Amino acid sequence: MNKTKGLTFAVLAAFIYGFTPILGKLSYLEGSNFMSLTFYRNFLSIPLLYAALKHKNIPAGCSRDELKKLAALGAMGSTLTALTLYASYNYISVGMSTTLHYIYPVLVAVSCIVIFKEKVSREKIAALVFSTLGVMMFFEGSFSIMGIVLALISGVVYAAHILFIDKSGLKHMYPFKITFYAAIFSSVYLFIFGMLSKSIVFEMTFEGWLYTFLVAFFVSFLANTFIPIGVMHVGPTVTSIVGMFEPITSIVLxxxxxxxxxxxxxxxxxxxxxAGVLIVTVTKDNKPA
Known part of the structure; x- marks a missing residue:
């Protein structure tokens, strides 16, 4: 395990997640919508991910057990998390949605302690407290029970996504292979849901397709691959805490x-x-949690 490598990729993923909503908003102005963006960002990344596997001579085949795990993973992070979080924007402010979504680092840490009986250091607890307080300061906007429930569900599902990568053994699989299959399964789920709801658009301006492809490249090809690398090297708790770097990126940009x-x-x-991210960065810990 390489802590520096894990932290680097976790920060890069958070940075990408933080700036791509700007590209997403630009694509909406060119004829897209949240369902189409979520579907295309997965679908358009599949050839890129397959090319990455071929370039590294990584076999694309999987066992039946691995396929089941990857199908479950695809239903979580790239499908249910995105759908519930984006849907919450229709009821409450983006700031409030983001704040409630960031319950996931707390859920990850608590799950590791209570369910998996892991020891989480005092430094990580302190980092979690600082980062959570920071995110809570973004809390604003009007209240809606439906919006609050949807945003909370997005945080719960994403916490399950992070933990599943670690506890299912998928973290030992080649990262681009994980993302490749997750993108395939997510594309299938989202296409079915989008067609049933008649919310996928097939006509956009050139700029709209360009912004959509950039989101696919940065999020589904890069960031979604960086998360398993972070979990592999520093564990789910630290990866989740470092993920709180995302709202900083959004604010600055x-x-x-x-x-x-x-x-x-x-x-x-x-x-x-x-401060929270700095604490987990400088803390010496040979056993990730």
């Missing part, structure tokens, strides 16, 4: 590209999150 205001509250929130 929102100020930079969209001219959004930067408040003292947001600055303090970013400082708290960075």
């Amino acid at each position: 929102g100020v930079w590209f969209l001219g959004e205001p930067l408040t003292a509250r947001n600055v303090l929130a970013c400082v708290l999150i960075l």
Whole structure:
């Protein structure tokens, strides 16, 4: 296990997750919608992931047991998490949705302690507290029970996604292979759901397809592959804590590209999150949890 490598890929994944919503919003202006973006970001990444496997001479075949696990994984992170989180935006603010979604690092840590009887160091607990307080400072907007429930479900499912990679043994599989099959299964699930709900669009402007492809490349090809690498090297708890770097990226890029205001509250929130990430970065721990 390589802690530096694990932290690096976890931070990169969080950074990508943080800036790609901007590309997603741009694609909406060009004829797309959240269902289409979620479907295409998985579907368009499949050839890229297959090419990565061929380049590394990694066999694409899987056992029946592995396929079952990958089918379950595809239903979680790239399908249910995205659908419930995006759907919550229709009822509550993005800030509140993001805050509630970030219950997942707490759920991961608690699950490791209570269910899997793992020891989580005091440093990681402190990092979790700092980062969670930071994310909670983004809490804002009007209340809606449906929106709150959907956002919470997205956090619960993503926590299960992170833990499943670690506890199912999939973390030992080649990362691009995990993402390849997860993208295939997610594409199938989303296509069926999208066709039944008549929410997948097949016509967009050139710019819309370009933004969609960029989201597919950065999220489904890169970030979704970086997460298993992080779990492999630093464990699910640290990967989840470092994932809180995502809202910082969104805040900074929102100020930079969209001219959004930067408040003292947001600055303090970013400082708290960075403090948590810094703690897990400098803490010496040979056994990830």
